[in-house]
Amino acid sequence: MSDETAATTKGLPFRVVVLSGPSGSGKTTIVERLLGDERLPLRKSVSATTRPPRVGEMDGDNYYFLTAEEFERRRRQGEFVECAEVHGAGYWYGTLKSEVERAREEGRWAFLEIDVDGALEVMREHPEALTFFVTASSQEEYERRLRARGTESDEHIRRRLETARRELARAGHYRHRIVNDDLDRAVREITDILSRELER
Numbered sequence: 550m551s552d553e554t555a556a557t558t559k560g561l562p563f564r565v566v567v568l569s570g571p572s573g574s575g576k577t578t579i580v581e582r583l584l585g586d587e588r589l590p591l592r593k594s595v596s597a598t599t600r601p602p603r604v605g606e607m608d609g610d611n612y613y614f615l616t617a618e619e620f621e622r623r624r625r626q627g628e629f630v631e632c633a634e635v636h637g638a639g640y641w642y643g644t645l646k647s648e649v650e651r652a653r654e655e656g657r658w659a660f661l662e663i664d665v666d667g668a669l670e671v672m673r674e675h676p677e678a679l680t681f682f683v684t685a686s687s688q689e690e691y692e693r694r695l696r697a698r699g700t701e702s703d704e705h706i707r708r709r710l711e712t713a714r715r716e717l718a719r720a721g722h723y724r725h726r727i728v729n730d731d732l733d734r735a736v737r738e739i740t741d742i743l744s745r746e747l748e749r
Contacts, residue, residue, distance in 0.1 A: 564658045564746065565649065565675040566591065567723075568739075569668045570683030571713030573690070575729040579683060580662050582736045589743055592657035594648035597623075597632075600640035613645070631663065631670035638708070643667070665716040672722065679746060681739055682723035686730040 568583075570576035584593055597613040599620050608614050615623070620641050624632055632643025644661055652659035661671060665682075672678055696706065720726055725742060729735040 561590065561656070561658075561747070563653045565671065565678040566658050566660045566743070567668050567671055567678050567680045568660070568662050568683065569665050569681070569716070569723070570729075571685070571716050572709040573693075573713070574683045574685050575732065575735070576662060576683045578732060579727075579729065579736055579739065580660075582732075583739060583743075584660070586740060588747075589740065590657045590747070591660040591743075592652040592655055594644050594652065594659050594661045596642055596644055596661075596663065597629075598640060598642045600638070600642075617641070630674060631667035633664065633666040633670075635664055635666075635712075638705075644671070664712075665719050665722075669719070669722060679725075679743070680723040681725045681727055681742075682720040683727045683729050683735065684717065684720065686728060690730075 568576055568580060580593070583589060584591055595609065595611075595613060597615050597620060599615055599617045602608065602611070602614050606612065606614075620632075620643070623629065623645070624641075624643070628645055628647070629643040630646050630649055632641060634640065635642050642664070644663060644667065649659040649661075661668075663671070668680060672680065725739070727735050727738055
């Protein structure tokens with residue numbers, strides 16, 4: 550969002566926007582499209598994690614890469630709005646409260662792309678949050694997309710599919726459920742909801 554657009558949103562009530570979805574739902578692509586829309590006052594909250602960076606990932610851009618000790622220290626000090634161990638791989642992920650506050654200070658809406666466990670924590674602290682759950686058209690489509698990436702072992706794919714089943718069972722906690730069987734339509738559906746919120 551441009552500085553000019555940001556300036557026009559300073560008087561808007563602050564909102565937290567949460568988007569979740571199983572691996573393979575296409576949520577990351579949707580997030581990129583939404584963040585590229587100059588009409589929306591979104592500021593992505595960068596998550597912290599204990600997992601090592603993947604090739605091409607940058608600290609402070611993709612994630613804040615913390616040691617397990619640093620993550621635990623911050624967790625004990627109450628610095629996270631949400632955090633959890635994800636996918637049973639031993640790595641922790643979380644959203645720092647400072648990321649949400651940075652969006653508020655900039656006159657933007659904090660935009661969190663997080664898993665269901667984290668989203669439920671955020672909903673408890675921010676019951677007014679705008680929440681979106683993105684799904685693929687079928688369980689088979691999740692697996693097809695995960696295998697098409699070619700980046701994970703069969704065991705990791707199995708874990709992610711099991712996580713997807715658990716997450717789908719809790720999709721009803723979200724205000725909006727988006728079926729991503731057509732990317733343009735899914736993005737447009739979310740954009741329309743956010744735009745209506747801007748006009749309130």
